[in-house]
Amino acid sequence: MKHVFLTLMLTLVSGMAAAAGGSGYPLDPIETDHSDKASLQRGAALYQNYCSGCHATGFQRYERVADDLGIPHDLMLDNLVFNKGAKIGDLMTNSMDAKEAKQWFGSAPPDLTLVSRVRGEEWLYTYLRSFYEDPKRPWGVNNKVFPDVGMPHALMELQGVQVDTCQGADPTARDPLTGDKMCGLVVDPKRKGSMTPEEFDLAMYDLTNFLSYSAEPMRTERQQLGIYVFLFLLVFLVFAYLLKREYWKDVH
């Protein structure tokens, strides 16, 4: 009975988490890896160059990122810090005025330090790759997982302009013979970006990886620590068992 209840609860909770995506658009899977320093460095470079003009990651410091990612402080300051006069120990804030930003975009760009945990990594990875042309929107683009988003497509020069070939049809539908997707978001061949779709996906993997790291810089350490704790408990179990045998020797 207990098991049935537990299974039911788990199903409910995971169902709720899936529904939290909101738009119902299928999310693409991603397995982030915080030990891949090269990927995190590329992600940090993308983030600082293309996102930090509007967004802050204000719960994170430049120094911590530089140290965790293995970037020397002077290289970090010279190449990846664009706030004038910022010091290496400063928080990664942003000087955009929230009121003005609201006027420009309809809503102020939120802080992104924790966004991968609030929205989920799969949501973030899919969001970054799901901007498509929509002349009805103020910036000419819309987003599949965040309908009517106020953010412009900041990476258009890399990705190019995607068009939606589904036009309302089911984006998950597959050809029964070949198994290929019937429709979806496709880069317009006349308006390509500087990256191929495969390169862009890899770049968005790096960017998502970086924002996932930013939301939990301790993750790798936490997972390692967990293994040590289990090992300790295992060794402790031997002594606890021996002690128990000693105490109960005279009773039995």
Ligand code: HEC
């Ligand atoms: C020109 C300014 C601008 C740039 C550049 C920009 N964004 Fe945004 N972004 C916004 C605004 C404005 C919103 C709020 C949209 C809304 O609520 O409708 C937003 C929203 C978001 C959200 C959704 C947050 C949430 O949970 O609601 C994410 C994620 C995001 N941006 C990531 C990025 C990333 C990653 C980059 C860099 C590739 C980037 N943004 C570049 C302006 C910008």
